[in-house]
Amino acid sequence: MIPFPAINRLCALYRLLCDLQESGVERISSADLGKKLGVGAHNIRKDIAFLGVSSSSASGYDIKGLKQLISEKFEFNTEKKACIVGLGRLGTAIMERKDLCGGEFHIIAGFDSNINRLETISSSISLYPAYSITEVVRRLRIELAIIAVPACVAQDVADKLIDGGIKGILNFAPVIVKLDNKEIFIKNMDISGELRVLSAQIKNSIR
Amino acid sequence: MIPFPAINRLCALYRLLCDLQESGVERISSADLGKKLGVGAHNIRKDIAFLGVSSSSASGYDIKGLKQLISEKFEFNTEKKACIVGLGRLGTAIMERKDLCGGEFHIIAGFDSNINRLETISSSISLYPAYSITEVVRRLRIELAIIAVPACVAQDVADKLIDGGIKGILNFAPVIVKLDNKEIFIKNMDISGELRVLSAQIKNSIR
Numbered sequence: 001m002i003p004f005p006a007i008n009r010l011c012a013l014y015r016l017l018c019d020l021q022e023s024g025v026e027r028i029s030s031a032d033l034g035k036k037l038g039v040g041a042h043n044i045r046k047d048i049a050f051l052g053v054s055s056s057s058a059s060g061y062d063i064k065g066l067k068q069l070i071s072e073k074f075e076f077n078t079e080k081k082a083c084i085v086g087l088g089r090l091g092t093a094i095m096e097r098k099d100l101c102g103g104e105f106h107i108i109a110g111f112d113s114n115i116n117r118l119e120t121i122s123s124s125i126s127l128y129p130a131y132s133i134t135e136v137v138r139r140l141r142i143e144l145a146i147i148a149v150p151a152c153v154a155q156d157v158a159d160k161l162i163d164g165g166i167k168g169i170l171n172f173a174p175v176i177v178k179l180d181n182k183e184i185f186i187k188n189m190d191i192s193g194e195l196r197v198l199s200a201q202i203k204n205s206i207r
Numbered sequence: 208m209i210p211f212p213a214i215n216r217l218c219a220l221y222r223l224l225c226d227l228q229e230s231g232v233e234r235i236s237s238a239d240l241g242k243k244l245g246v247g248a249h250n251i252r253k254d255i256a257f258l259g260v261s262s263s264s265a266s267g268y269d270i271k272g273l274k275q276l277i278s279e280k281f282e283f284n285t286e287k288k289a290c291i292v293g294l295g296r297l298g299t300a301i302m303e304r305k306d307l308c309g310g311e312f313h314i315i316a317g318f319d320s321n322i323n324r325l326e327t328i329s330s331s332i333s334l335y336p337a338y339s340i341t342e343v344v345r346r347l348r349i350e351l352a353i354i355a356v357p358a359c360v361a362q363d364v365a366d367k368l369i370d371g372g373i374k375g376i377l378n379f380a381p382v383i384v385k386l387d388n389k390e391i392f393i394k395n396m397d398i399s400g401e402l403r404v405l406s407a408q409i410k411n412s413i414r
Contacts, residue, residue, distance in 0.1 A: 001411060001412070002411050004245070004408065007404065007407045007408055007411060008404060010407070011400065011403050011404045011407055014403070015383070015397075015400060015403075019383075038211075073410075074403075074406060074407040074410045074411070075406070075410050076403065076406065076407075080402070080406055082402065088300065089296035089297065089299060089300040090296065090297060090300040090301075092296060093295065093296040093297040093300070094297075094398065097381055097398065097399075098381075099381055099398070099399045100398070100399060100402075104399065104402075104403070105399060105402050143406075143409065144402055144405060144406070146398075146402075167405075167409045168402070168405030168406065168408065168409050169405075170398065170401055170402060170405065174304055174305075174306055176222070176226070183412055185405050185408040185409060185412075187401050187404065187405060189396060189401070190222075191301065191304065191306070191307070191353075191377065192304075192306045192307060192311065192312060193218065193222060194377055194394050194396070195287070195289065195307075195311075195312050195351055195353075195375070195377060196218050196221070196222075196281075196283065196311070197214065197215060197218045197394065198351060198374075198375030198376075198377065198392050198394060199281060199282070199283065199287055199350075199351070199375065200214045200217070200218055200281035200283075201211065201214055201375065201392040202350065202374045202375050202392060203280075203281045203282050204208060204209050204214060204281070205208070205390055205392075
């Protein structure tokens with residue numbers, strides 16, 4: 001098991017390697033990777049060791065090869081099925097994002113408790129009433145869910161998703177959703193919490 | 208200067224202390240705080256030391272007092288002015304969030320490049336055309352901005368905000384915005400990136 005902070009850094013590294021590859025860079029040292037990610041070179045080498053690579057050569061890491069290793073380790077090249085719950089403005093805006101309509105992630109189902117609203121949304125994605133979340137998630141073997149419902153129903157929605165066998169949840173509802181099951185992962189996209197971190201960084205930088 | 212990972216943890220701690228206080232808990236040990244945050248007790252004590260507290264007593268930390276210390280250190284009790292750029296579905300959904308209309312954060316301005324759209328939005332928040340971003344941010348001394356525009360204009364919007372003197376940016380555009388200025392802070396709310404981290408955690412947990 002790779003510890004969570006290392007997974008987080010490896011995902012940031014993967015994103016950086018994609019950018020570097022697009023700009024035509026072929027090799028990079030752990031020192032330069034560290035600088036770009038704001039992490040020590042030693043940490044970068046330790047993280048990369050989890051992929052089974054012992055050390056970089058004198059000329060640094062081969063970007064394409066390293067990207068491939070991360071992708072294989074975490075199966076990024078397999079398309080993941082996702083769904084979205086809550087088809088208000090936030091939910092429909094996310095549903096139409098091009099980076100979530102196939103490739104690495106594919107939103108294949110949308111849910112809303114308001115059946116009249118379902119009828120007004122024109123989408124290529126299959127839409128279902130919220131009471132069928134558990135059944136549809138199970139039947140279509142959906143792995144990931146994005147929650148975009150009001151705060152008061154977010155925990156209930158999460159519980160229904162988990163009953164259906166969901167493995168990961170991205171929560172945009174303005175409430176911290178908690179899970180007891182340690183095999184299901186959640187990321188709370190906490191807008192006021194993120195603004196608070198920015199405020200703290202700003203205050204901390206003024207001396 | 209407190210290092211960024213410690214700031215991040217102290218903000219998570221602040222949130223936890225708010226929750227604990229609401230549930231009526233009065234004291235807690237660093238060990239229990241660590242468990243709840245998924246961090247070692249030693250780290251918690253080190254982070255709290257940045258606040259000028261040397262150690263907890265045998266009965267643990269006083270929750271109200273500790274919350275107050277974090278709040279004072281980072282000035283969480285001062286209302287921060289914020290603005291939102293991009294008033295499509297995502298932007299207007301965020302604009303109406305109750306946690307962002309006063310108190311800790313207050314969205315006091317909205318911007319969109321489409322002047323016709325500005326006229327159709329009924330909001331208690333003052334709305335402005337995008338060309339006036341720099342001027343309005345400077346005049347109203349807005350500290351924080353939320354970007355909810357299409358990917359292709361996000362960097363340009365960030366540059367205009369920075370020209371106006373913005374200090375922190377939360378970016379929802381599906382592109383990583385980069386800043387050269389080290390005194391301005393950005394958090395990219397990278398949806399596919401977050402789904403990728405969840406996928407990696409899921410894969411990592413299957414043995």
